[in-house]
Amino acid sequence: MAVTDTETPIHRVLIVGAGFSGLGTALRLQQEGIDDIVILERASEIGGTWRDNTYPGAACDIPSNLYSFSFAQNPAWSRSYAGSNEIMEYIHWLADAYGLRRYIRFNQRVQGLSYDSEEGIWTATTEQGETVRARQAVMAQGPLSNPSYPNIPGLNDFQGRVVHSADWDHDYDFNGKRVAVIGTGASGVQIVPELAKQASKLRVFQRTPCWIMPRLDFRKPEWQKTLFNKVPSAQAAIRKGLFLAHESMATGIIWDTPVNNALERLARAHIRHQVKDRWLRRQVTPEFKLGCKRVLMSSDYYPALQQDNCELITWPIVAINENGIRTAEGIEHQFDCLVFATGFSVPKTGTPFPVYGENGRELGSEWEKGAQAYKSINVAGYPNLFMIFGPNSGPGHNSALVYIEAQIEYIVKSVTTLRSLGVKAMDVREDVQKRHNQHLQKRLARTTWNSGCNSWYLTEDGFNATMYPGFATQYARQMKQVRLEDYRLVSSTGQ
Amino acid sequence: MANIDLNEMLDKVRNSQWALADIDWDKPGADRISAEQWPKLKDFMSDLMWIEHVGARGFAALSKNAEDPTLKEIYAYFHAEEQRHANAEMALMRRWGMLDGDDLPQPNVNLRLTIEWLDRYSDDMPLEVLGSVIPMLEIALDGALLKFLLEEVDDPLCHEVFEKINADEARHLGVDFHVMEMLGKGRMHQRIIKTVGTVANPKLILGVLAYAPLLNRMRDNIVAMGLKEERLYEAMGKYERIGGRTDEGRRNPWFQIISRHGKMVVDRNHIYHKPVDALVKASNYIPTRLLGPVPTWVEKLTWRPTA
Structure with a gap:
């Protein structure tokens, strides 16, 4: 509910989360001369999902030149696909080079956000007792922030070590241990090749296999780093090329087209090439x-599964007990150890913490059946609230940072527009938001995501609140302009 | 229609799981197998174990072909459960000193041919074929073989194990017949056209050439061990009765084909046996080494409760 508070200072922008999204937003706002910013971060360190994902083999599925901000390029990537350490180094560099740490308040877990319509102020309260007030609020807590555990009976009965991919135990020595990896998604296929080098026995428990494409990872030559350093436009050109190459993949990943069939044939050929045994081929197809x-990338997962110390198990899991898995x-x-490579619980309904908008309306209950927003970024009834990676902004084929960047630019434009117009609040119109979502859902119905599989993209009722059904270019284009006619503008006098 | 709610059945299956580790394999009673019984029982158990294992692979193919996600998952469990039965039967064989070290009992040549066929072609078979054949095998297993075994064997642990296996098989049969009736729905002419198309499929013809001699060899082995042929008649009768109790069930062309075939199999005087017995004999001349190693899914069988 709205909180009336006259003592707490009112900041310009409040940002929840100091991952890629939160830091990028602060950076761009700062470049536009807005530096009255507070970032609330629940952990004691920046980095978001990359701070949490430090498991062996953790890396990005998008080439580094594309998985970075266009406004803060790194010419020195060591590999075509950077590992989590290097991505973290980049994030630290962003924070240090642009002086962003001064905005961050660490160890502050937001427990609620509420809007005061009278004043046009958002108030965040944290579990640690801090209160922050600001004219605009940005929810940049990220969709991949809460580790997910499968619903297996007896999960707490196991007497050995339990490790989650998103909360890796670096003190545990896997050498010579009997290890189970549960889950064969994005993190599973990266962890398995690494653990197969250490464990005496590795069993990989798979419920559903994913399509896996070969990963063309290579060490970047020194001359390229030098070139990118001296001629930044060369790196920009490479980035553009990579972007377009990934854009073209949309035709095969988002929609059921001949390109989709061709990609599927390529993935099958990858299996045939790497897996000699017919039964294993069947299991991983x-x-x-x-x-x-999600389409995964790995060239060392299938070979790892075929190592002598490794076995893929596809029998349904019945229970976990003190000794292991039945x-x-x-x-x-x-x-000796269970590794849960079961990813994150991605909120498709509800909100990570209570968010109260105008007249005490609560976003979680409005999103009970599935989240909806306008251009993934605003929600009617929640003026001056912005989301990064909000509903329907997930890409299946291109760099998430391209989408994040488009959202950041939209936020920057909105915040500067509000300032220049002297307007207290902007609130997207209900009818505009409704029309936007009807159109989105119509387009989503024709995508591969809604073609009948169970995935984390969909709610239990099959509603897709996660993905954007189109090219990244289309998404970025719609974010280029803040259409004021789509909003209800409230002046300082409340009109 | 057999009124089965597949979601309820899936819950029931999930809640009825058991493991080899739940059983005390060193419990007293193993010595109740007589010296006279031992060699026949060894062959019987070996055949039984292989039937379960081959059935498991059949369920794997059904799971792949089922469109309904709940049925798909049920079949995935049934695949595992049949494997569990084969594992448990191997554990009993080990208890009775019938295993040679860690080695699997040797499959006969007809089993090997069937395993090869399942490995290569079963996933390509329409749901109608395996969905109608497997119930027949299961009813023979449940109605004849297991009953016979429990009458012959005194070891209390054997009864304990087969009580669990029978409870699983009862659920399998419930789903089997439900699906058979589902397969009888739709327009008759479409079903007939589809059936004719499938019958002419060379992969199915190869399957029949592997399956028919296997059944004859198994029937002869089992009868040689003392099983009364009437038991098999009764099992076939049960298949016909339950499978054909509704219009939908009777309209399933594969039910008609398989129940007629079942009757021929159990009638020793039927002319059907001339060519099939000849195939059995001919298969004796197939050098199994030409078939190469068994598929790796066979190697997953184990009598060990823990791994």
């Missing part, structure tokens, strides 16, 4: 259309 779930073929698989 997905039954759903390529693109319906599967439905009646065998108890015993381990």
Whole structure:
């Protein structure tokens, strides 16, 4: 509910989260001369999902030149696909080079955000007792921030070590251990090749296989780093080329087209080339259309599965007990350590903390059946609230940072527009938001994501609140302009 | 229609899981197998274990072909459960000193051919074929073989194990017949055209050439062990009765084909046996080494409760 407070200073912008999105927003606002910013970060360190994902083999599926901000390029990437350490170094560099740390208040877990219509002020309260007030609020907590555990009976009974990919235990020595990896998604396929080098016995528990494309990872030559340093436009050109190459993949990943069939054939050829055994090939070949779930990239996952110390187990998991995992073929698989590579619980309904808008309306209950927003960034009834990676802004084929950047630019434009117009609040119109979502859902119905598989993109009812059904170029184009006619503008006098 | 709610059935299956580790394999009673019984029982258990294992692979193919996600998951469980039965039967064989070290019992040549066929072609078979054949095998297993075994064997642990196996099989049969009736829905002419198309499929013809001699060899082995043929008649009768109790069930062309075939199999005087017995004999001359190593899914069988 609205909080009336006259003592707490009112800042220009409040940002929740100091990951890529939060820092990028602060950086761009700062470049536009807005530096009255507060960033609330729940951890004691910046980096968001890359701070949390430090498991062995953690890396990005998008080439580094594209998985970075266009307004803060790094000419020195060491590999075509950077690992999490190097991405973290980049994030630290962003914070240090642009002086962003001064905005951050660490160890502040937001427990609620509420809007005061009278004053046009957002108030955030934290579990640690801090209150921050600001004219604009940016929710940049990220969709990939809360580790997800599968619903397996007996999960807490296991007596050995339990490790989650998003909360890696770097003190645990996997050498010579009997290890289970549960989950074969994005983190699973990266962890398995690394653990296969250390564990005496590695069992990989798979429920559904994913389509995996070969990953053309290579060490970047020194001359390229020198070139990018001296001629930044060369790096920009490479980035553009990579962007366009990924854009072209949309035709095969988002929609069921001949390109989709060609990509599926390529993925099958990858399996045939790397997996000699017919039964294992059958086990690792997905039954759903390529693109319906996230397409993964790895050239060392299938070979790792075929190492002598490694085995893929596809029997349904029945329970976990003190010794290990029981599967439905009646065998108890015993381990020293269980590794959950089960990713994050991505909110498709509700909000990560209560968000109260105009007249006490609560966003979580409005999103109970599935989240909806206008251009993924604003929600009617919640003036001056912006979201990064809000509903329907997920890409299946291109760099998430391209979308994030478009959202950041939109926020910067909105904040500067509000200032220049002397307007207290901008609130997207309900009818505009409704029309926008009807159009989105119509387009989503024709995508591979809605082609019948169960994925984290969809709610239990099959509603897609996660992905953007189009090219990144289309998304960025719609974010280029803040259409004031789509908003209800409230002047300082309340009109 | 067999009124089965597949979601409820899936819950029931999930809640009825058991493991080899739940059983005390060293419990007293293993010595109740007589010296006279031992060699026949060894062959019987070996055949039984292989039937379960081959059935498991059949369910894997059904799981791949089922469009309904709940049915798909049920079949994935049934695949694992049949494997569990084979594992448990191997554990009983080990208890009775019938395993040679860690080695699997040797499959006969007809089993090897069937395993090869399942490995290569079963995933390409329409749901109608395996969805109608597997219930017949299961009813023979449940109605004849397991009952016979429990009458013959005194070891209390054997009864304990097969009580669990039977409870699983009862659920399998419930789903089997539900699906058979589902497959009888739709327009008759479309079903007939589809059936004719499938019958002419060379992969299915190869399957029949592997399956028919296997059934004859198994029937002869089992009868040689003392199983009364009436038991098999009864099982076939049960398949016909339950599978054909509704219009939908009777309209499933594959039910008609398989129930007629079942009747021929159990009638020793039927002319059907001339060519099939000849195939059994001919298969004796197939050098199994030409078939190469068994598929790796066979190597997943184990009598060990823990891994």
